[in-house]
């Protein structure tokens with residue numbers, strides 16, 4: 001098995017907080033103002049990475065971003081020393097400071113869309129960082145995301161990097177959260193499924209209450225940039241009614257792996273049309289479509305438990321496991337459903353429960369926290385391997401978190417210049433640990 005899927009999880013950053021920044025994301029809005037524990041959040045994330053590695057799966061790490069984003073505050077007119085910029089923003093525009101402090105880059109499913117070499121016309125792995133224009137606190141992520149991805153996967157023979165799409169709503173792009181790759185095996189040419197919330201210019205159906213964060217035009221542009229085969233590329237609209245119930249990304253209501261797609265009955269605008277298009281694009285290979293009826297799990301239960309925001313992974317000895325958040329076990333109906341699923345006749349035979357509560361309270365489940373990159377042996381050899389988790393790196397990162405992270409953080413702490421300094425010291429050490437070179441604004445200033 002020379003091509004393997006590597007999950008790159010985002011390490012939670014030292015400013016993790018509950019700021020109610022994501023309109024349309026029910027958990028984010030309802031936890032506004034709760035005291036957060038950046039340390040616990042980062043350790044929960046690391047524990048998940050370790051658990052996946054213990055299943056025998058390769059695991060990677062993506063670093064957090066520099067926050068508060070002082071350089072963004074400067075672009076918005078705040079002046080003086082870094083401490084003066086923070087103090088002025090905290091006084092005059094506290095919500096702006098909060099947005100510029102979000103640790104939202106932890107949700108690396110939104111970092112980029114990735115197409116492996118088996119799907120692209122030049123056989124390189126293609127990366128397009130998501131522009132995340134729908135939310136200001138996330139729209140400031142792409143420049144650092146792009147630098148980090150380039151530092152890990154050097155542009156050249158094996159890897160191709162594109163610029164994020166133009167940063168306007170017309171091309172709203174949320175990355176892999178709305179992109180699923182289906183294939184016989186990770187090394188085989190796949191079918192890439194792009195799910196969008198609406199068409200630009202509001203043609204056709206669109207949600208009424210909450211925003212559609214991904215446009216069809218954005219998905220089409222990414223597919224073109226990556227040189228995907230049109231016969232093996234499928235575009236499908238998300239059901240606008242579920243966006244209005246809090247399904248702000250498709251990965252909140254569907255998850256796929258190899259030849260299996262697990263999805264809620266109400267996930268798509270035209271499920272029958274999508275099933276036919278996928279079967280057509282898949283050709284000979286057997287496609288397993290597992291539809292969860294609304295009568296078994298309601299959309300509301302899907303949103304509160306994040307059943308579909310689980311990681312569906314192929315185990316080294318065959319068969320698939322579903323890595324679900326603890327909230328699934330707390331729901332009798334969802335837990336019963338999972339019991340039946342693993343005993344049933346789909347390839348999914350195992351459930352692994354992970355506690356990622358700190359992230360869940362901001363609407364980020366296990367699948368949000370990881371970016372999937374299928375890599376051949378040669379590609380794994382060509383990448384920066386310092387980001388691949390082994391026992392030693394897990395230990396080092398856990399200690400690094402314990403040394404640098406605060407145990408509690410609320411909004412009032414964000415203007416504290418000591419927090420900025422602590423964060424920079426931590427990130428400077430981290431880029432050394434991961435062997436990334438200089439990727440942060442504070443490291444690049446004056447270079």
Ligand code: SUG
Pocket residue numbers: 017018019020021022025028029102104107109110135138177248249251252362363364365367368369
């Ligand atoms: O973009 N939450 C993130 C959650 C992202 C989940 N990702 C996927 N489904 N793939 C978002 O809405 C909330 C931050 C706050 O409110 O403090 C936030 O950004």
